[in-house]
Amino acid sequence: MPAADDSKRKAARETIDILHEISILLNTNLDRQSLSYCVSLIENGVNPEALAKVIKELWAQNERHNAEKAGIAAT
Amino acid sequence: MAHTARLGELAGGLTTAITGVQEGDSALRVIKDTALKGLRVQTHARTNHFAVRDRYAGLVEKLTVRNRDDVADALQVRLAELGIDAVNTGKLDSQSKWLPEVLSLLLELSDRPVEKTNLQDLIRLTKTTTPPPPLTWEDIVADDPLDEDGIWDDVERGYHSSGDDSGSDEGQSEPTTSTAATSVGEDDCAALAVMHLVALDESALDGFKAASIDGEDETSEGAGSPTTWSALMLVRETFMMLHGLPSRTYSMDAVSGLIKIKHDIALETVTRSTLHHTCERLADIGTRLQYLRIWTRRSQKAAYLQSIQSAVEKLLTQFALAINELEGQYITPLHDTVVSIASIRAQAETLSRPLVRLAEVFQHVESTSTTENQAFTILDGLYDEASITQMSGDDKVFFAVVSVLLAGVQTYVRPVRDWAESGTTPSTGANDIFILDRDPNCDSSSVWHQRWTLRTTSSGDVYAPRFMQPFVERIAAQGKAQAFLKLLTPTLEHDMAIYSARTSTILFSPDFNTFLPFAQLFDDSLSSWLEASGSDRTALLRSTLLQEYSLLTTFESLAYVFFAKDGTLFQEFANAVLELIRRRPSTWQDRFILTSLAQSRLGSAAHLDGSSITMTIHETDDRNRRLVIRQLEDLQLHLALPWPVRNITRSNTLPIHAAAFTLLLQTEHASALLRPTLFTLRTLDKRTSSLPAEHHTVFQLRWKLTWFVNAWRAHISTTVASLHTTLLLDIQHAETVDNMAAVWTAYEHGLRNALLLAENLAPMKEAILEILEMSEHFAILWKELFPALSFSDSTASTTTNQGDAQVEEGKAGARVTARLGDFGRSLSFIIAGLRSVSRAGGYAELEGLLQRLEAHPS
Numbered sequence: 001m002p003a004a005d006d007s008k009r010k011a012a013r014e015t016i017d018i019l020h021e022i023s024i025l026l027n028t029n030l031d032r033q034s035l036s037y038c039v040s041l042i043e044n045g046v047n048p049e050a051l052a053k054v055i056k057e058l059w060a061q062n063e064r065h066n067a068e069k070a071g072i073a074a075t
Numbered sequence: 076m077a078h079t080a081r082l083g084e085l086a087g088g089l090t091t092a093i094t095g096v097q098e099g100d101s102a103l104r105v106i107k108d109t110a111l112k113g114l115r116v117q118t119h120a121r122t123n124h125f126a127v128r129d130r131y132a133g134l135v136e137k138l139t140v141r142n143r144d145d146v147a148d149a150l151q152v153r154l155a156e157l158g159i160d161a162v163n164t165g166k167l168d169s170q171s172k173w174l175p176e177v178l179s180l181l182l183e184l185s186d187r188p189v190e191k192t193n194l195q196d197l198i199r200l201t202k203t204t205t206p207p208p209p210l211t212w213e214d215i216v217a218d219d220p221l222d223e224d225g226i227w228d229d230v231e232r233g234y235h236s237s238g239d240d241s242g243s244d245e246g247q248s249e250p251t252t253s254t255a256a257t258s259v260g261e262d263d264c265a266a267l268a269v270m271h272l273v274a275l276d277e278s279a280l281d282g283f284k285a286a287s288i289d290g291e292d293e294t295s296e297g298a299g300s301p302t303t304w305s306a307l308m309l310v311r312e313t314f315m316m317l318h319g320l321p322s323r324t325y326s327m328d329a330v331s332g333l334i335k336i337k338h339d340i341a342l343e344t345v346t347r348s349t350l351h352h353t354c355e356r357l358a359d360i361g362t363r364l365q366y367l368r369i370w371t372r373r374s375q376k377a378a379y380l381q382s383i384q385s386a387v388e389k390l391l392t393q394f395a396l397a398i399n400e401l402e403g404q405y406i407t408p409l410h411d412t413v414v415s416i417a418s419i420r421a422q423a424e425t426l427s428r429p430l431v432r433l434a435e436v437f438q439h440v441e442s443t444s445t446t447e448n449q450a451f452t453i454l455d456g457l458y459d460e461a462s463i464t465q466m467s468g469d470d471k472v473f474f475a476v477v478s479v480l481l482a483g484v485q486t487y488v489r490p491v492r493d494w495a496e497s498g499t500t501p502s503t504g505a506n507d508i509f510i511l512d513r514d515p516n517c518d519s520s521s522v523w524h525q526r527w528t529l530r531t532t533s534s535g536d537v538y539a540p541r542f543m544q545p546f547v548e549r550i551a552a553q554g555k556a557q558a559f560l561k562l563l564t565p566t567l568e569h570d571m572a573i574y575s576a577r578t579s580t581i582l583f584s585p586d587f588n589t590f591l592p593f594a595q596l597f598d599d600s601l602s603s604w605l606e607a608s609g610s611d612r613t614a615l616l617r618s619t620l621l622q623e624y625s626l627l628t629t630f631e632s633l634a635y636v637f638f639a640k641d642g643t644l645f646q647e648f649a650n651a652v653l654e655l656i657r658r659r660p661s662t663w664q665d666r667f668i669l670t671s672l673a674q675s676r677l678g679s680a681a682h683l684d685g686s687s688i689t690m691t692i693h694e695t696d697d698r699n700r701r702l703v704i705r706q707l708e709d710l711q712l713h714l715a716l717p718w719p720v721r722n723i724t725r726s727n728t729l730p731i732h733a734a735a736f737t738l739l740l741q742t743e744h745a746s747a748l749l750r751p752t753l754f755t756l757r758t759l760d761k762r763t764s765s766l767p768a769e770h771h772t773v774f775q776l777r778w779k780l781t782w783f784v785n786a787w788r789a790h791i792s793t794t795v796a797s798l799h800t801t802l803l804l805d806i807q808h809a810e811t812v813d814n815m816a817a818v819w820t821a822y823e824h825g826l827r828n829a830l831l832l833a834e835n836l837a838p839m840k841e842a843i844l845e846i847l848e849m850s851e852h853f854a855i856l857w858k859e860l861f862p863a864l865s866f867s868d869s870t871a872s873t874t875t876n877q878g879d880a881q882v883e884e885g886k887a888g889a890r891v892t893a894r895l896g897d898f899g900r901s902l903s904f905i906i907a908g909l910r911s912v913s914r915a916g917g918y919a920e921l922e923g924l925l926q927r928l929e930a931h932p933s
Contacts, residue, residue, distance in 0.1 A: 015157070019177060022153050024200060025146055026134075026185035027192045037089035039177055044082055047119045048176045052183035054113040058093045061106065065094070 029059075086111045124175040128159065130182055141189045149197060303341050306414040307405065313354075313419055314402050316361045317427075318395060319368050325358055332365030334358045345416065353420050360427050363434035367391060370437055379487035383453060386482035390430055390475055397426045429475030436460045436476075451540040454483055458542050458597070465593040477593075487540070488604070495550045495605065498558025500527075509539040509547055510554060520721035522562060523812050527555050542594070546601060552811060553605075556616045559812065563619055563719060613811050620815075621807070624719045628682050630803055635680035636688060636714050637732040638795045639739055648676035649743045652710075656703055664692045664709065673712060687715040702851045704741050704844060712736045723815045731826050735795060738830055742788045745850035749781050772891045773853075773860055779898055779931075780850055786927040787843060794829040794920050798822055829920035839908040842901045849894055856894070859887040902931060 016036055023030045030038065034055075041051055087107045090096065096103045131154060138147035157174060171177075312324035316334060321327065326337040336354045341347055368391060371384045401422060404412055436456045444452040457480040464473040490501040490508050500512040511530040529551060530538040537547050620626045639645030651672045655663045669690040678685020693709040711733045721727060802822040809815040827833050831840035909925040912918045 015171065015174075018153050018156050019181070021197055021200065022150065022178070023181050023184075024197050025150050025153070025188060025192055026181050027188045028181055028184040029186065030181075030184060031092065034089060034092040037085050037092060038180055039173070041082070041085050041089065041114065042176045042180065043173050044078065044085065046082070046114045047117065048122055048180035049119040049183060050114055050116045052180055053116075054110045055089075055093065055184060057113065058090060058106070058110060062094045 030055075082114065083107070083111055086114060122176045122179045127175045127179045127182065131159070131178065134182075134188070138189060143189055143192070145194050146188065146192050149194065302338055303343060306342055306344070306416060309340065309342065309354075309416055310405060310414055310419055313357055313416065313423075314398060316357065317364065317398050317423060319361075319365055324354070325361060327361075327365060330369075332362055332369050334361040334365060342416070350416070353416055357416075357420055357423060360423055360431060363431040364391070364394070364427060366438065367430055367434045370434075378489075379483040380453065382486035383457075383479055383483040386479040387430075387433060390433070390479070394426055394430055398423075428469075429472045432460065432464070432472045433476065433479060454480065454487065454540040454542075457483065458540070458594075461597075462593045473593075491543075491550060494554035494557075496554075496557065498554050498556075498561055507538070509537050509543070510551055519562070519718040520727060521725070522718075523555070523559055523722040524725060524816070527551070527558065542597060542601070545598065546605065550605065552813070553613070556613045556811070559722075560612050560616045560619065563616075563624065616812065617810065620719055620723075620812070624717055625682075626720055626723070626815075627803060627806065629716060629720050630799075630806060632680065632683045633714070633729070633732060634796070634799050635683060636677050637712065637729070637736045637739075638792070638799065640796075641680055644676050644680060645739070645743075648672060649740060649747070651676060652740070653703075653744060653747060656706075664706070666690060666692050669710065677712075689713045689715070702848050703744060704848045704851060707741050707744060708737055710737060710740065723812060723819050725816060725819075731823050731830075731832060734832050735791070735826065735830050739788075739791060741844070741847055742784060742791065745780070745784050745847040746788065748850040748854045749777060749784060770860065772888065772895060773856060776849075776853060776891055776895050776898065777857075779895070780846070780853055782931065783846055783898075783902070783928075784850065786924075786931075787847075790924045790927060791830065794923065795826065798825045798829065798920070801825075825920055828918050829924075831921075836908075836912065839905050842905045842908075846898060846901050846905075849898060852890075852894055856887050856891055860891075902928065906931075 016032070016039065019039065020030075020032050020035055023035055038051060038055070042048055087098070087103070090103060090107050090110050091098065094103075094106060096106060131150075135147045135151055138144070138150065157178075159174070159178075309324065312322040315322040316325040316327075319327075322337075324337055324340060325334045327334050336351070336358055340350070340354075342350055345353075367387055371388050371391070373384075375381050375384060401419070405414065437453065440452045440456040457476055461473060461476045461480055464470075464476055493499050493501065494508060494510050500510055501508060507530065509530050511528050512526065513528050514526055517526050529547065532538055537544060539547055543550075634640035635644070652663075652669065655668065655672070669692070670688070673688045673690050674685040677683075678688050689712075691711045691713060693711065695709060711728075711730075713728055713733065716724060716727075716729075799822075802818065805818040805822075806815055809818050828836065831837070831843065906925065906928050909921050909928065913922055913925060
């Protein structure tokens with residue numbers, strides 16, 4: 001069965017590649033790793049809307065954090 | 076628990092990936108917990124796969140509408156790879172059941188892809204993949220080691236391969252005809268042609284030459300003793316000579332074709348004198364034939380001469396075939412044949428008679444023609460010969476001559492036919508016909524009369540064969556009508572091109588049994604050909620001119636413009652001009668104002684375009700010192716005519732008509748000066764017996780002037796009306812443009828005479844103008860005699876201002892008497908002049924005027 005696993009893995013890899021390309025086309029700003037985590041989370045039953053909300057909150061938090069760091073560095 | 080742990084692990088990984096906070100950082104735990112809490116929220120509705128599909132379809136459509144076809148296509152391709160055809164079929168055969176959720180997530184996270192997506196990012200992403208390593212021999216050998224049995228053995232080829240050839244030099248091989256013919260880019264046409272030539276085998280004739288030179292050494296020119304030949308040898312040499320080939324018996328001059336007997340030969344069975352005479356006759360025949368052969372080989376520029384050459388060559392070919400038949404009797408005799416040079420002579424004479432006669436005709440033509448008239452002398456010579464041979468009853472020669480003549484005539488008439496049917500003259504000089512396109516760029520108004528003329532020789536004859544002379548005028552007229560019609564109606568050219576293809580050959584069947592002379596038959600054939608071509612468009616041209624180009628309407632408008640046919644319009648114009656003269660005595664000759672007056676008054680007649688009317692002023696220096704009657708002579712009224720009409724009138728202006736209009740204007744002015752005084756008479760005392768003598772005289776003068784002006788105006792009106800009506804009738808009946816031009820010329824001639832505009836009638840016209848001037852003097856005198864009664868009319872006051880230099884001082888009465896005397900003298904002069912021209916004849920239009928004036932009141 002290693003060949004079947006290989007093909008499965010290859011198929012999954014290709015699917016992730018395509019999803020990554022779609023995410024680039026949709027300008028989601030998700031890198032490949034993040035996308036992989038997202039796919040895994042969804043496969044584990046996470047609601048996509050909830051996940052999207054969480055990701056947006058994380059981005060916002062990240063921006064605040066970066067803004068604070070930039071402000072501290074300026075002073 | 077495992078699920079929760081897994082979830083936590085994934086959330087931690089996602090948090091790290093997005094925020095960059097690494098494991099071990101205290102903030103990560105807080106962020107991760109927050110994220111995990113958010114992920115566990117179950118209040119959201121389940122993902123609707125169809126809604127996801129529709130959203131992607133809408134997004135693709137939006138991208139397409141917003142001109143982001145590249146992104147739309149890339150998205151569609153990726154969706155299709157995932158098994159989702161959102162746009163076309165709405166298929167949702169996704170490879171994973173979680174794919175719609177993932178796609179929904181991507182839609183939630185998308186940030187204005189229409190504006191912000193850059194396809195280069197995707198391209199960079201796909202290009203970052205490393206290319207596969209190049210294939211090496213080691214890889215090939217590793218996959219397929221070269222250790223098979225016999226792998227290194229020689230291969231037995233079952234086909235011819237180029238490697239087996241040795242020592243072949245490709246450069247020296249000659250290309251075959253087929254390869255050379257199909258080779259692309261072969262520029263050497265000469266080499267290509269050479270390949271198709273068959274080289275002569277000169278050695279093929281060696282045996283024949285060797286056999287034929289038997290006895291050659293024994294003979295020599297001028298030898299004392301004649302050579303005895305056999306009849307067969309002589310016959311053979313004679314046939315060679317008749318064919319135009321070199322022979323031992325006859326010598327041939329290559330330039331002139333003169334054939335003479337080369338050797339003094341003798342036959343055993345024929346006396347020398349007889350034989351010599353026979354051979355001389357045969358040589359003479361050969362000379363004529365050779366002349367024809369040389370003539371047919373000459374280069375001729377004229378196409379009809381080339382046709383004649385071709386016809387003669389046909390006859391020569393027929394003769395050669397006949398001679399071959401004769402030869403055949405001796406080569407393969409079918410029955411006992413007597414070899415007789417006399418028989419050959421007789422048969423040769425019979426067979427060659429038409430050709431000999433033709434040669435004589437050509438030689439005669441050549442000897443008599445000069446450089447100028449040799450153009451058609453051959454045709455004329457053949458024509459005459461055909462007539463002669465018909466009358467002499469020599470049918471064989473007749474048919475041969477006619478066939479050659481017809482061949483030339485058929486070619487000659489082709490450009491003639493083109494001219495007659497389409498009005499096109501030939502472009503090349505060698506095929507010139509009797510029509511000369513003298514000035515292709517001439518003005519359109521003089522196209523008919525100046526562009527095409529008959530081409531003549533220096534002796535004045537038309538440049539055409541004699542048999543065409545009777546048809547020249549007719550063909551020229553037809554072609555001119557065609558050419559003119561083409562200018563009038565350019566779209567007609569297409570129809571003419573189709574029409575001219577129908578018939579082009581002269582059908583002539585020379586029936587020898589007819590009693591009609593050949594000339595008659597030929598003329599009938601030419602006439603039939605001309606009529607059958609249907610090229611007579613004279614009627615069409617006439618109807619086009621009359622209807623489409625409104626020739627009649629234009630001529631009708633002349634009466635309204637120049638002859639005051641609508642008296643109201645003319646009166647309005649005359650009043651306006653005279654008012655202008657009154658108000659602006661020194662500056663009334665303004666071309667633009669007068670043109671405007673003419674266009675607005677005279678141009679308002681029916682079927683008349685007012686903008687075609689203009690007025691011009693003849694510049695003079697002493698304008699202000701002359702009476703108005705004389706100043707009016709400086710005015711000229713013009714009517715612009717369409718160019719087809721100008722081809723008939725042969726003039727861009729109409730000077731006779733303009734002069735007639737001026738006369739009418741002058742007469743109207745004189746009448747206007749005399750008219751107002753009528754009403755002032757009513758205020759006078761009715762007891763005429765108490766009037767002073769000078770009042771009687773002035774009344775008498777006024778009466779006579781009024782009578783004369785009325786008579787003169789009546790003459791103008793009736794005469795021009797009559798002439799104009801005749802013009803309209805005659806124009807409608809005129810068949811051709813030349814006829815129309817002749818009608819117009821006759822009309823203008825009548826007009827010129829009727830209005831005394833001819834040079835020889837100028838004194839009478841001057842006398843009439845002097846009488847009209849008296850009206851102006853009368854107006855001045857009337858004012859002087861009846862100052863209280865003088866009507867302050869415009870014209871009288873104008874003449875008073877302007878005629879001061881002309882007014883004599885002294886008693887008005889004496890002046891009136893003097894004017895009366897002047898009137899009488901002028902009238903007598905006019906009457907005498909009219910009587911003399913009436914006696915001379917040719918001035919029928921003036922008889923009416925004479926009658927009117929002779930009935931003058933005493």
